[in-house]
Amino acid sequence: MADNIKITVDGQVVETSAGENLLQACINAGILVPHFCYHEALGEAGACRLCAAMVSASADKPARLEMTCMLKAADGMVVSLNDPYAEGFRKGVIEDLMLNHPHDCPVCDEGGECSLQDMTVTTQHIHRRTRFPKRTYENQYLGPLVHHEMNRCITCYRCVRYYRDYALGDDFGVFGSRDRVYFGRVRDGVLQSEFSGNLIDVCPTGVFTNKIFREVYSRPWDLQTRRSVCVNCSVGCNVLPAFRHTTFRRIVPERNDEVNRFFMCDRGRYGGEFTNVPSRLKTARFEGPCLPVEEVTARTAAKLKQIAAEHGGGAIAAIGSPRASLEANAALSMLMKSLGGRISMFANNAERDAVRRATAITVSGELNIASLPEMEKADFVLCVGGDVTGEAPMMDLSIRQAQRAGAPVFIISPRAGKLDSFSTNSLRVKPGEESSVLDHVLSGSVPPKGALSGEQTDFAEALISALGSAKHPLVVCSVLHEDIGVVDAAYWLAKRASRLDRKCAIAFMFPSANSVGAALLRDDVAPETLHADISAGKIKALVVLERNLALDGSPFSDIEAAFSKVEFTCAIDFHENATTQQASAVVPCASHYSSFGSFLNYEGRAQRFDSLPIPGEWSRSAGEMLLSLVEATGNEEAIGEAAFSDVYEITPESNTALEALAVGDLGNRVRLAGKLPVAKSPRRNLQTATHNGLVAWNIELCFGSEELSMLHGPTRELAPQPFVELNPADAESRKLSEGEVADFSADFGLVAPLRLNANLAPGVIAIPVLKTETAIVPEEVKA
Amino acid sequence: MIPQTLKTELTEYVKHYPSERVGLITVMHKLQKHYGGWLPDEAIAEAAEIVGIPEPEVEGVATFYNWFFREPVGRRIIVVCDSISCHLCGCDRLVEHFKKRLGIGMGETTADGEYTLLPVVCLGNCDQAPSIMIDEETYNRVTPEKLDEILEQLSAESAKGES
Ligand code: SF4
Ligand code: SF4
Ligand code: FES
Ligand code: FES
Numbered sequence: 001m002a003d004n005i006k007i008t009v010d011g012q013v014v015e016t017s018a019g020e021n022l023l024q025a026c027i028n029a030g031i032l033v034p035h036f037c038y039h040e041a042l043g044e045a046g047a048c049r050l051c052a053a054m055v056s057a058s059a060d061k062p063a064r065l066e067m068t069c070m071l072k073a074a075d076g077m078v079v080s081l082n083d084p085y086a087e088g089f090r091k092g093v094i095e096d097l098m099l100n101h102p103h104d105c106p107v108c109d110e111g112g113e114c115s116l117q118d119m120t121v122t123t124q125h126i127h128r129r130t131r132f133p134k135r136t137y138e139n140q141y142l143g144p145l146v147h148h149e150m151n152r153c154i155t156c157y158r159c160v161r162y163y164r165d166y167a168l169g170d171d172f173g174v175f176g177s178r179d180r181v182y183f184g185r186v187r188d189g190v191l192q193s194e195f196s197g198n199l200i201d202v203c204p205t206g207v208f209t210n211k212i213f214r215e216v217y218s219r220p221w222d223l224q225t226r227r228s229v230c231v232n233c234s235v236g237c238n239v240l241p242a243f244r245h246t247t248f249r250r251i252v253p254e255r256n257d258e259v260n261r262f263f264m265c266d267r268g269r270y271g272g273e274f275t276n277v278p279s280r281l282k283t284a285r286f287e288g289p290c291l292p293v294e295e296v297t298a299r300t301a302a303k304l305k306q307i308a309a310e311h312g313g314g315a316i317a318a319i320g321s322p323r324a325s326l327e328a329n330a331a332l333s334m335l336m337k338s339l340g341g342r343i344s345m346f347a348n349n350a351e352r353d354a355v356r357r358a359t360a361i362t363v364s365g366e367l368n369i370a371s372l373p374e375m376e377k378a379d380f381v382l383c384v385g386g387d388v389t390g391e392a393p394m395m396d397l398s399i400r401q402a403q404r405a406g407a408p409v410f411i412i413s414p415r416a417g418k419l420d421s422f423s424t425n426s427l428r429v430k431p432g433e434e435s436s437v438l439d440h441v442l443s444g445s446v447p448p449k450g451a452l453s454g455e456q457t458d459f460a461e462a463l464i465s466a467l468g469s470a471k472h473p474l475v476v477c478s479v480l481h482e483d484i485g486v487v488d489a490a491y492w493l494a495k496r497a498s499r500l501d502r503k504c505a506i507a508f509m510f511p512s513a514n515s516v517g518a519a520l521l522r523d524d525v526a527p528e529t530l531h532a533d534i535s536a537g538k539i540k541a542l543v544v545l546e547r548n549l550a551l552d553g554s555p556f557s558d559i560e561a562a563f564s565k566v567e568f569t570c571a572i573d574f575h576e577n578a579t580t581q582q583a584s585a586v587v588p589c590a591s592h593y594s595s596f597g598s599f600l601n602y603e604g605r606a607q608r609f610d611s612l613p614i615p616g617e618w619s620r621s622a623g624e625m626l627l628s629l630v631e632a633t634g635n636e637e638a639i640g641e642a643a644f645s646d647v648y649e650i651t652p653e654s655n656t657a658l659e660a661l662a663v664g665d666l667g668n669r670v671r672l673a674g675k676l677p678v679a680k681s682p683r684r685n686l687q688t689a690t691h692n693g694l695v696a697w698n699i700e701l702c703f704g705s706e707e708l709s710m711l712h713g714p715t716r717e718l719a720p721q722p723f724v725e726l727n728p729a730d731a732e733s734r735k736l737s738e739g740e741v742a743d744f745s746a747d748f749g750l751v752a753p754l755r756l757n758a759n760l761a762p763g764v765i766a767i768p769v770l771k772t773e774t775a776i777v778p779e780e781v782k783a
Numbered sequence: 784m785i786p787q788t789l790k791t792e793l794t795e796y797v798k799h800y801p802s803e804r805v806g807l808i809t810v811m812h813k814l815q816k817h818y819g820g821w822l823p824d825e826a827i828a829e830a831a832e833i834v835g836i837p838e839p840e841v842e843g844v845a846t847f848y849n850w851f852f853r854e855p856v857g858r859r860i861i862v863v864c865d866s867i868s869c870h871l872c873g874c875d876r877l878v879e880h881f882k883k884r885l886g887i888g889m890g891e892t893t894a895d896g897e898y899t900l901l902p903v904v905c906l907g908n909c910d911q912a913p914s915i916m917i918d919e920e921t922y923n924r925v926t927p928e929k930l931d932e933i934l935e936q937l938s939a940e941s942a943k944g945e946s
Contacts, residue, residue, distance in 0.1 A: 164839075173839025175846040186827070186842045 005075035008059070010082050016073045023051050023069040026079070033068055033081060034090055034119050036204045037156040041262045042166055044069040048156045049093050050119065054083040065089060091123040097154045098125060100135045100179065101205070108152070109213070110206030112220040116154060135179055143190030144714035145197055145270055147211040155181050158202045168400050168422065169193035183207065190718070194393050194418075194702045197269040201252065201262070212270060212714055213250040218242075227254055227664050228609040229599050230268040231323060231592040232706050234510035235372070235394045236601030236667075237264045241272055241593040246614045248275035248593060258371050258666045259605070265393035266715070267702050272593055273713025279576040281588035282618045293587065293617040297625070300570050300585045301632030304339055307541040307568060313340015315540040317530055319556075320345045320521065322355075322512035323708070324546040324622055325597025326606075326644065326658075328589075329514075329521060331626035332545050333647040336523075338635035341541075344525045345518040347554035350482040351511065352519075352526055358479045358487045358508040359519035363604040363650075363672040367494050370474050370505035371603060376401035378505065380470030382410045382463065382493070385434045385486040386478020387417030390700040392509040392602065395476060402474070408466045412437060412459065413478075414697045415725070415766050416759035424466070427459040428761035431481065431697050435489035441467075442489075442496055473497055473504045480511050480700050508602055516600040520648045520670070531555040534565050541568040546589070546622055550578035551707055551771045572622050575711065587625050588618035592708070595621030598661060600670055606658050607667040691747035694730065694765040705769035716772065722752040725766035731756055785817055785829055793833045807834050807844060811851060820860075821852035849903060857892045857899035859937065862916045865902045868909035877913060880927040884934060897941070 003018045009031050016025035021044060026033045036048035046067050056063035058076040065086060068079065080086065098120065105111045137150035160183055163172040171192045175182045185191070191199075199208040223242035230237040230251075237260035242249045251272045253264035284296035291299075308316055316339050320329040329345070336343045346352035362369055370378065375398035388396040396419055403409050408424035411417075412434050420426045429437060440452055440460045452460065467473055475497075477490035490506060497504035510516060518524075533539050534556075542563070549556040556562045563569050563582045571583035574591035589595065590611065598608045611621070627639055645655035654670045661668065689695070704710060704719030724742055726734075731754065736742050742754040748765060760766050793813060797806035810833055814826045822830075822845055831838040845851045849862070861881070865874050878889065881900055885893050892899040908914040911923035922933060 164837075170837035171839065173837070173843045175839075175843050177847045182846075186838050187824075 005073060007073055007075070007077040007079060009079045018072075018074060020073045021069060022055070022071040022073045022077070022079065025073045026068065026081075031081070034122060035069060036115060036119070036154060037158060038069040039158055039162075039202060039262075042158060042161045042202070045157050045161060046070045048097075048154065050090055052089045052093070053086045054080040087123070091125055094120050094123045094125045095129070098128070099130055100151075101154065102134060102151050103128075104152075108149075108206045109147070109209040109217060110152070114206060115204035116152075137182060140184045141188040142185065143196070144717045145211055145266055146191060146199055147209045147214055148184060149207055149209065150182060150184065152205045152207045153181070153183060154205055156204060158204065159183050159199050159208065162198060162202045163193060163196070166401075166404075167193055167195045167198070167397060168404070169196070194265050194267070194389055195263060195397055197266045198253075198263045210250055210269075212273065216247075216249070218244045218249055223249060224612050226610040226612050228593055228611070229513070229601075229607045230264065230271075231513045231599075232268045232271040232709050233392050233394075234508075234513060234515055234602040235260070235392050236513065236599055236605065236607055237268055237394055238607070239264065239268065239272075241275070243594075243612055243614075246616075248272065251593075256607075256666060258373065259601070259607075260372060260394055263394070263397060265397070265702070266718075267393055267706060267709050270713055270715045271706065271709030273715070274575070274708045274711040275591050275593045277575050277591075277712040279711075280591070280618075281574060281576055281580065281586065282616065284588060284618075285586040287584050293625075294628075296585055296587055297628050297632050300587070301629055301634075303568050303585075304335075304541055304543075304570075304629075305633055308339045308341070311540050314342075315538065316341030316543075317525070317533070317539050317541070318343045318543040319527075319530075319545065319547055319549070320518060320524075321546040322346070322510075322515040322518035323592075325514065325595070325599060325609075326517045326648070327597040327623035328545060328621065328626060329518060330642070330644065330647045331623045331630060332543065333521060333523065334635075334638055334642060335543065335626055335630050335633065338630060338633055338638060342525045342530070343521065343523060344527050344530045345521055346524070346527050347552040348482070349526050349528045350484070351553075352524070354479050354482045354484045354487050355510060355515050356519045357484050357491075358477070358510065359516045359604070360672065361487070361491050361506070362508060362516060362602070363520070363670055365671050367491070367498065368503045368505040369603045369669070370507045371605075372398045374472075374505060375399060375474055375476075375507065376405075378402045378470075378472050378474035379405075379407045380410075380466055380473040381407050382467075382473070382475045383413065383419065384438070384475065384477040384490045385413050385431075385483060386480055386509055387413065387415065387419070387700055388476060388478075388509065389418045390702045390705060391478055391480050392476075393702055395507065395509065399476070407470075410459070410463050410466065414761045414764050415699065415757070420759065425459055425462050426759075427456060428759065429456070430761050430763055431695055432483055432485055435485045438489040438493050442492055467497055471502055473502070475504060475506045476509065477506065478509045478700075479515070480509060481698060510602050513601070514599040516602065516604050516670075517598075517648070520600070520650060520672070522647055522649050527554060527556075531562070534562055537565050539566050542566045542570070544569065544571045544573075544579055544583065545626070546573050548573070548577040548579050548707065572625055587629075589622035589625045590614070590619045594619055595623075596663075597621060597623055598658065601667075604670045605667040606654075606661055606670050608661045608663045608665065610663040690763075693763060694726075694747070695763060696748055697760075697764050697766045699725070699766050699768040701768055701770075705771060707771045710771045719770060719772055720768060722750070722770055723755050723768065724748075724750065724752045725755045725757045725760050727760045727762045727764065728756045728758055729762055730765075784825065785814065789813070789817060790829070790833065797834055803834050804836050804840075807836070807841065808848075810834060811841070811845065815851060820856050820858065821854060849901075855892070857897050858941075859898050859918050860901065861898055862901045862903040862906075863889075864904070864906045864908075864912070864914045864916075866905040866909075868912040869905075869914055872912040874913040876927060877915065877925055877930060880930055884931070897938075 005018045014029040035051040037045040051068045053068050054063040055066040056078045139148040142148050160174045163169045225240045225242045230239050238254040238256040239251045240254040241251050283290040284293040286296045286299045318332050318336050320332050403422045411423045411426045437456050475490050475494045494504040494506040559582045569583045570585040571580040572587045580586045594611045596611045644658045657668045709715040738756045743751045793810050797803040800806050827841050831841045887900050906914045914923050
């Protein structure tokens with residue numbers, strides 16, 4: 001802990017630590033120092049000259065004009081912001097900036113949340129004293145997310161410091177000099193960074209604005225917001241979704257110092273558009289006709305009870321959802337309990353095994369699970385078996401910070417992702433072979449001749465030496481590829497790398513926002529068991545919660561076939577999809593950003609999210625809908641005493657913490673009650689099926705592979721068309737060339753244009769996961 | 784496209800520096816010479832590739848400095864200082880004179896592609912204002928008469944070079 005010191009700011013004594021940025025110290029004490037170019041995440045630049053104040057080393061020393069952002073706080077410092085000279089100077093700066101800034105506040109999309117507007121009013125610059133025309137620029141097309149309006153620029157350099165220096169993007173820059181400085185791309189085109197939306201927040205004026213939000217613009221003061229948690233991946237960034245009347249308008253990141261702090265990814269920022277999807281369900285149905293929700297709930301409950309009475313509870317089952325809240329899944333579990341039925345949470349057994357294993361490791365408390373800020377401080381990073389940018393985007397941004405600070409980044413996976421361009425060492429292996437290389441690292445001994453290739457041995461050796469000297473090593477491992485062998489290998493590596501003097505942190509990238517919550521559900525049944533029972537006609541009633549079975553890679557993906565074997569099916573969801581269309585009864589619920597509940601993110605961190613009350617019977621959250629079903633089955637007593645620990649495998653302390661959790665808390669990490677069910681020793685991966693000399697590998701894309709962000713909105717535009725990838729050598733031996741439409745229908749069920757990728761392991765066919773279902777417009781909307 | 788020999792030469796050249804980006808300016812000058820005095824888009828991409836940095840950084844450098852041109856320019860570049868001392872000492876008269884003699888204003892190139900006229904902010908010769916620069920030569924205390932002499936001399940040189 002740095003030494004505490006005292007400084008005086010406009011007569012007020014402020015405590016801070018020695019060496020803290022003077023401007024930040026003032027802000028921390030709640031004193032507003034006007035500024036543009038300083039940003040807590042980006043640091044100081046001294047570019048805007050607005051943070052000027054009279055500063056002296058101590059009360060008896062003469063003061064002079066200084067940029068507070070460029071000074072470090074020292075004991076006894078005296079800062080005078082309200083000194084007339086400093087005030088005059090700041091007013092002059094604003095007048096200079098306003099020479100060329102357009103007077104378009106009334107039509108500017110930044111108006112109401114613009115720093116320049118605030119600062120101009122604060123310094124009371126009111127009259128324009130110049131008469132010459134203003135400098136103008138041409139704007140650029142930057143893609144479907146960010147709108148560019150260069151005339152509003154005040155050259156604070158925040159955008160380029162963020163995009164290039166912080167997020168390490170390479171398609172954005174600053175051009176020109178003096179009064180013709182330009183911030184943008186070399187030529188028009190889609191911004192390539194997955195974090196481009198943060199430009200909107202870092203730019204203090206209206207140069208970069210949200211292209212979707214400005215289409216149907218609202219002044220920020222007309223928006224209603226509630227704090228929520230992003231639903232588009234397992235990181236769980238805190239967000240502020242905004243509504244105008246009852247329509248969703250936009251998402252901005254909300255600060256949580258233990259999670260995403262200042263930023264978020266574009267999938268999260270723009271992926272919330274599903275809230276306005278035209279296929280939104282607004283009416284309930286029961287065996288055909290639309291009916292009031294209460295009616296459908298009552299009939300569904302009666303039907304479920306009738307089936308339970310006729311065939312026994314064993315004939316009833318439910319499919320929960322790793323992207324539904326803890327509360328909704330708990331209510332579904334209670335419903336099953338009250339009827340004697342079973343519940344299943346996952347798409348297939350491999351996913352279930354991998355997610356439950358990774359969850360067990362995460363919540364056991366044995367290893368340190370790295371938060372995003374902790375990732376930034378890592379001095380060694382190993383990424384195992386996936387593509388961080390597509391699977392947990394904000395982890396990628398955090399790893400970039402570690403890399404900037406000098407951490408070596410090692411990546412072992414079948415296909416290079418964007419992070420590979422910053423890696424110290426990347427190794428391409430066939431899916432599942434990650435573990436054999438890591439086993440070698442674990443044993444630390446020379447492997448038997450021929451066990452590893454020369455390249456693999458080199459990678460392992462380099463990894464051992466880099467890991468050896470690290471003080472804060474970090475292992476990031478993918479669970480999306482449903483490979484328990486890889487999960488185990490990452491766990492054992494992190495465990496063995498933890499020594500007395502240092503802990504090795506670990507983080508798993510899970511498939512969904514609440515995968516960890518789903519994995520902790522106590523009575524979860526393996527999906528393939530359930531599927532076998534359905535095929536055998538043993539299941540008479542099936543309740544599906546917020547789940548489109550057609551897209552999640554489950555054995556139920558032929559929904560029509562599966563549902564035809566079940567007498568009664570009920571789907572609860574917020575939008576019409578292939579699953580709701582096949583269900584006998586449909587109960588609408590609120591979509592994520594208009595419902596409340598809690599998620600457990602990849603750390604097992606419980607975070608509560610809130611919503612605005614939206615009128616309409618279709619706008620109650622899934623959890624409430626399910627509770628009314630429980631009530632209708634005549635089990636309301638169960639609800640009153642329900643605790644999270646009844647249905648989830650968590651400690652009583654975690655249960656108490658969960659119940660006390662409030663919206664906007666930093667969130668607390670839920671821990672497991674029982675013993676850690678992890679393998680005794682590293683376990684080899686199950687052999688992945690090889691067809692025709694090729695093993696399939698799923699490309700998890702930032703845009704395209706996540707279901708909700710693909711429902712609606714600009715994120716759909718960023719998803720690629722279907723393609724397949726082969727290593728050039730594999731293509732050559734098959735006489736296939738780049739761009740050619742390759743027919744892999746016999747082995748992999750797809751025909752798509754071929755891309756050659758030298759950064760794909762040989763013997764692997766890479767196929768993007770594209771969850772782009774054609775939107776279904778429900779009946780009542782059509783009418 | 785630059786010839787392979789030039790590409791190899793430049794690629795080798797930047798390797799002499801501890802960090803290859805240090806060689807960027809020289810690479811850009813050589814490319815500018817190759818492309819006839821200016822840097823077309825492809826030259827920006829080539830410089831980025833040779834030095835191994837993103838294109839926006841090269842574009843940033845190309846647009847920052849006065850002596851890199853992103854548009855075709857004349858064979859000779861005339862810059863006239865229009866900063867304070869030269870302004871007070873009558874640089875405007877020189878600009879007018881260029882207009883009369885060469886038929887070009889600021890930012891324009893003569894029809895024969897010989898001269899491009901550009902403004903510059905202070906050539907560091909304020910004590911001998913007004914000051915101009917033609918290619919790498921600086922001329923001080925310039926008057927319209929002196930300008931005529933300079934231009935005649937230059938066109939004589941050009942004629943000699945051509946014959
Ligand atoms: S575009 Fe915005 S962030 Fe970038 S320099 Fe201009 S005002 Fe600053
Ligand atoms: S990283 Fe994940 S949680 Fe965070 S904004 Fe992106 S999609 Fe949402
Ligand atoms: S904030 Fe200090 S100079 Fe811009
Ligand atoms: S003002 Fe013209 S040379 Fe300095």
